[in-house]
Amino acid sequence: MDQPMFFSNEWADAVRDALTAGPTKQQREGKLDEYWDFYELIKSLYPASWALGCRDLPASVGKAPAYLTVRWDGGTVITCQITGPDDPLDATYVLDMDYQGWRELHDGFDPQRTVMYRKILLEDGDLLEFFKTIYFFVECLAIIGKVPAQYPETTAD
């Protein structure tokens, strides 16, 4: 079966399912149980939403900037959808990354370094509140990156 296109509605559905399911057993290996207990605790209580942007989405995929809006409640993802540049942006935290950063994340670049190297940046929202749950966010970023998808070549490639 063909993989969904990055930043398509089908991809957003797959991201929703993956985030709700959480990390696989393989993804949990090598980290302490207490770390995952903390992750599960945050997930169960997380009241916020993210708008994860792609600043320069290729024209073949859609209009830029586009956002993947993820809304959490009660330990599950209640909204996971693509919004375009003309749609209202409604999220607790708005973060942006270049298309290249998204591709690198998908290709296995470390999500922790994706944050530390400022490939993804917080554009709107309370920074100190956002960071109180940064481990949860980073693990979710890892999950999103691993969702199978087609990433079209761009002219720069």
Next chain:
Amino acid sequence: MAERKSPTAVLREGPRALSDAQVREIEEADLAEVGDVDIDDVIEYVHKDLKSLPDYVTLYRKYLKQRWDVYDLDFTQDKIDWTEKMSEEERQSFIAVSSGFHHGERQVEIELPVFMIGAGEEEKLHIAAQIEDEARHTVFFDRFYREVVGLAGDDIMEVLDASFQWVSETFVGPFGLLAYQADEVRRNPYDERARVRYGTTYFLWIEGVLALSVMKVTLSYARWRGFLPAYYAGFTATCRDESRHVQGGMRYLQDAVRKDPSMITEIHNTLRTILSLSGVASRRIYFEPLGWTEEEVQILFFQQLRRKLSDVGIGLTPDLEELLGQVQPTLAGG
């Protein structure tokens, strides 16, 4: 180096009183001589001036006298110690700690320039010197990982890539926060509240608490066992550099609060986030091969934090005191 007292002896001794001669020895030692200086004396030296903090020009003048050439270090004996004398357990424990520094030095090097934009002119001199220090520390770890640990790479980033496997997942807590706070300062370089939040993470937490605590673990091990002489000399010189950074950073925070007492809220809010993050670990690190226990590292960490806060006159709120009791510090620094 002869075998010396145990790495954790200082925990029982408490703060030391440095004589004028000891202070002179630390301040004036060149790279060849700094290898003979006791790391506990250098850490005490960091605190010596915290109660009456030096001005930025004094710190800059100290930098001009104390800077050292990272390419003068000879890691030949360190390579022999690493491959022939240290046990596998010692190597694994050592690298689990030092890799946080390998990446931490790089992070504090690249996140500092934006802070200079909104600084006073004299402070700019000190920050410029500090950026050069951090670049030198980055090269120090690059050389150590290439020449002693044996990691390969065509450039600095490839060596960083190779050592990242030993970096804990919780590293992103303080260092990701610093990166995002640096971006906040980049967008509004004269926003004093954003600068105080950034300064709390960088100067108080990463440099004043994490770095000084973790430096002591590997350096006291090297001194105790008589191993890794170039690492000991270079990293002890790094610790002396950190004394200027911590003193400059504490000067900045103290001045900011004196000028506007409401700035204490920014320090508390930043510590609240940092301490919220610091109650969880993703990996268990075994310190015993380095002569430490996890509990002793915790004690060292609390000593460092309490002394900084006390010396510069920053009190904690009850909720911060409670959070402090749950902390497991990230083993990294810069």
